[in-house]
Amino acid sequence: MTEPLLVVGHGTVDERGVAEFHSFLERLKARMTAAGVDASGGFIELSAPAVTESWTELTDKGHRRMAAVPLVLVAAGHGKGDIPAALEREVRRHPGTSFVFGRPLGPHPILLDLLAERIAEQVPREEWADTAVVLVGRGSTDPDANAEVCKVSRLLQETCGFDTVETAFISLASPDVPGGLDRARKLGAKRVVVAPYFLFDGVLPQRVVTQAREWADTAQDIDVRVAGYLGDCDALVDLVVERYHEALHGDIRMNCDTCAYRVLLPGFEDKLGAPQTPHHHPDDPTGHGHAHGHAHGHSIG
Numbered sequence: 001m002t003e004p005l006l007v008v009g010h011g012t013v014d015e016r017g018v019a020e021f022h023s024f025l026e027r028l029k030a031r032m033t034a035a036g037v038d039a040s041g042g043f044i045e046l047s048a049p050a051v052t053e054s055w056t057e058l059t060d061k062g063h064r065r066m067a068a069v070p071l072v073l074v075a076a077g078h079g080k081g082d083i084p085a086a087l088e089r090e091v092r093r094h095p096g097t098s099f100v101f102g103r104p105l106g107p108h109p110i111l112l113d114l115l116a117e118r119i120a121e122q123v124p125r126e127e128w129a130d131t132a133v134v135l136v137g138r139g140s141t142d143p144d145a146n147a148e149v150c151k152v153s154r155l156l157q158e159t160c161g162f163d164t165v166e167t168a169f170i171s172l173a174s175p176d177v178p179g180g181l182d183r184a185r186k187l188g189a190k191r192v193v194v195a196p197y198f199l200f201d202g203v204l205p206q207r208v209v210t211q212a213r214e215w216a217d218t219a220q221d222i223d224v225r226v227a228g229y230l231g232d233c234d235a236l237v238d239l240v241v242e243r244y245h246e247a248l249h250g251d252i253r254m255n256c257d258t259c260a261y262r263v264l265l266p267g268f269e270d271k272l273g274a275p276q277t278p279h280h281h282p283d284d285p286t287g288h289g290h291a292h293g294h295a296h297g298h299s300i301g
Helices: 015-034 050-058 077-093 109-120 125-130 143-160 177-188 202-217 234-249
Strands: 005-009 039-041 066-069 099-103 132-137 164-169 192-195 223-226
Touching: 005 015, 005 192, 015 039, 015 234, 039 050, 050 223, 066 077, 066 234, 077 099, 077 202, 099 109, 099 177, 109 143, 109 192, 132 143, 143 164, 143 202, 164 177, 164 223, 177 192, 177 202, 192 202, 202 223
Parallel strands: 005 039, 005 066, 066 099, 132 164, 132 192, 192 223
Antiparallel strands: none
C-alpha cells in the first residue's frame, strides 16, 4: 500500500482557525484521493480531532507506515519535539507501525509567493519600492526558529523589491509588532504593510491585527495596512504534497548546526538535551502521554 499522508497541526482555541484547518484538509484529501493516496490530519492539543484519532483512522485502513508532515512554518519546539513525540506515542500504542517525518513548510518559494500575493492585496506591486513591510512571526524561545523567520524577511526583501522588510514577533521574542513598526518608521517609511506569517486564523494572528491598528492610531503620519495571513489555498496544498513526497523519497536533514536542543548556545543552556514529550490532548483516550523522544523529529520513528 502507498504510505498515507498524515498532516499534524498544533491546534487553536479559535473556531475560525479550526474551521480553516478542516477546510484545508478537505482540499488536501481531494488532491491525494485523486492520486490514490489516503490522507488524514489532526492536532496535538487544543482542537479536535486529536492526532491519535487520525493515526487510528489510517491504521484501520491497513496502513502500517505513515508519512507525517508537520503543518508548521518553522521548526520550533512543536516541529522539533512536540509533534514527533506525539507520533512516537502512537507507534508505541500501535506496535508494528512507524512513520517518516517531513520538514516544516518554510522557508519555501511558495510561501514567499503567497506573502507577496497578500501584500499585493494591500499595495500594488508598482508601489513596493516605496513600501516597507513588517513580517510578523509567531515567535519562539528557540533562537534557530526565530532566525528562520528573519531569513524569510530577507528573502522577501531581495526578491520583491520592498523599501525594507523588518521582522517582528507576536510572542516570546523581540521585537514585538510595535517595535517592528518603530524600526520601519525610524528608517523613514511612510507606508508600511504588516504581514502576518501564519497559516490560518487564530488568537495570535488576530493579536497582530489589533497591535498594528493600535500603533497606527498613534502614528497618523504613516499609512499602515495589514495583509491577510497565508490561508487555505491550492498553493499551500502543493507545498504539503511536496513535503509528503520529500519525506518518502528525499534526503531529509533537520538543521542541527544552530539548534539549542543539540548545541550549547549562550543563554539557552536549559534546552540542551532536554527530553521531548507529547502534549496532553483532551480527546486523547489515555490521558497524558508518557513517551519520550529525542530533541529532533528525524531521530524518532
